[in-house]
Amino acid sequence: MARIYPFRALRYDPARVHMEDVVTQPYDKITPTMQDRYYAASPYNLVRVILGKHLAGDTEENNVYTRAAETLKDWRKEHILVEEAEPALYGYSQTYTVPHSDEVRERRGFIALGHLYDYADKVVYRHEQTFPKHKSDRMSLFKATRAYCEQIYMLYSDPAFTAEKLIFGTKGPNGFDDNPADLAITDEYGVVHKVWKLTDPTLINLIVTAMADKKLIIADGHHRYETSVAYAKERSAQLKLPLNQPADEDEKLPSNHLPSPPFAEAAMMMTFVNMDAPGITILPTHRVVHGIENFSSPDFITKASYYFDIKELDSPDTSILAGIDKTAFIAVTIDGSYLLTAKQDVIDAALQDIPARQRNLEVVQLHRIVLDKLLGLDQETITRLGSVSYIREAAEAISMVTEGDSNIAFLIKPITLEQLKEVSFAGDVMPQKSTDFYPKLLSGLAIYALD
Structure with a gap:
């Protein structure tokens, strides 16, 4: 079963920063030119954490990872990043024009913590090969910062659109949202990203229940996912806590109780998108x-x-x-x-x-x-x-x-969604970069701090 959890996210304070100047594309899509542009945009741009610059005098004590950790720590002290007062899930929509066309689409999903599973558990499925160098880099960053600043893009199937209706209302899945968002950002590709904070315990538990029988396919973030699983196993052994047992499994809990991971590293921040809903675009x-x-x-x-x-x-x-x-x-x-x-x-x-x-x-x-x-x-x-x-x-x-x-x-x-599903659920993998899901999830909308 797929377990998801609400969380108290770290989020940028819009009163302290201009949001368009601090968010980024995912780290593996940031070119050197983009990195320079992000650095120049704001001293608080997230690139300093997720893809900082290596310096000639770097040492074991002072390097790109230690600087990322210090940067994150300083921003929290300065209240540039502020922890939410209560656990939440976050509705997330992206409105965009399909490249090389005039077609406008909206992709809807939600941000939550997702429990980390081995592929052998047959809850989470991959579709692409990964390589050790990329995972080593992300592991060093995760351990130094003790924070997940970017989301894994997860696909699931639900022809009934249960989560979408709970989050966005009963309007049909082809409709565009009219409700005012808590946050709206237009990125450098003209994609409009909107976020809605959801804190009602009843609503959250309904979404948690709706996701419980789902199988998940990683669309984007294979290296980060596999690194997070390795980190979760390492911490499970250190803490002597089981990774796959819910913290509240044997307890009788009130209806407004919100689930939580058995320990912080047992989950990772993810965006969940329904494969049966319109709005998914895969580029070659x-x-x-x-x-x-x-x-x-x-x-x-x-x-x-x-x-x-x-x-x-x-x-x-x-x-x-x-x-x-x-x-x-x-x-x-x-x-x-x-x-x-x-x-x-x-x-x-x-x-x-x-x-x-x-x-x-x-x-x-x-x-x-x-x-x-x-x-x-x-x-x-x-x-x-x-x-x-x-x-x-x-x-x-x-x-x-x-x-x-x-x-x-x-x-x-481009690979089709049906081809992706067939390969993934069969337990196969395709070559690296077989898919390019567009648009990318924006980094900096929320951060999952482990401490």
Whole structure:
């Protein structure tokens, strides 16, 4: 069962800061340019905690993690960050325009603490691979700050829209909210983020009950989730407290009692979004390969023709992919652009070691056939050399090749929600950055302080 908890969040005091100047995109989406911009925006911008700058004179006693902890401590002393007076859940909506279209969508969910489970417990499911370096970095930050400043983006299924109706009212799931929010922020991408604080114990317990039978899929935040689970296990052993037993399991409690984790580290801050509601957008993440010596696009196309039907294109227009019902993607080289459509029987024979449900996914064929077999870039090599860049915008990926900075770009279709569910609930994982959920959850709306 999925256990969720209200919490007394640390939140920025809007009377002390301009909220647009202190919130950020998630840490793994912050480029060096964005980092500099956030630093300049406000001395209280959250980037100083979640992705501070490494300095030349860093030591074991004074480094990016210790500075993050001191910064958070100072902001609490100065009441820039203030702890809420009572436990709450937080309704959260994001209104946005789908990239490269005029379509406006609203994605609704809520922020709460979510209990941390091993994948083996079959409550929380992943869909992407993770890597030790990223988890080590987040573990150092969590231990230093004793705070979770960002949310895990969790998906669940509820065709009845129970939580949405409790939080946003009985208005249909396709409607836009009219109730005044406690907080409204427009980010640098024009996305409007709104937050509603919910403190009524009866309402909270109804939402807790509604979520109790749900299975969860991590949409964004795999590294943070797995790091949090490892931290919870470590603290469970130190405190001699069981991780998977609710603190109040055997007690007779009044109806207005609010649940809490058995110890602080047993839960992590999450945003829960219903997969059955409208508003979810998954974008493709294109791949750009660089650093291959003596790369020859004619040689590549010759090798690729064993696995794919090849068609030369006048231009690398990704819109043609939408009209192809087979597995297909576009390869962009300095010599031209090509549509690669899978010869599925050949692909199936080459990928006998993975489940059939993954063999027809573009991102899997791209990594296992193209990057690995044709270019000699298995996952270990990619991680070690950093020879693959992951790019949201097709135009940027194309320009990296046409300007001579990279060898070849691969433009792909987005993973669908149904494909994600099938892979996740089967216990499989896809390559890193197989999905790009848009928009991202804003960091700085709430903070879960462990102390």
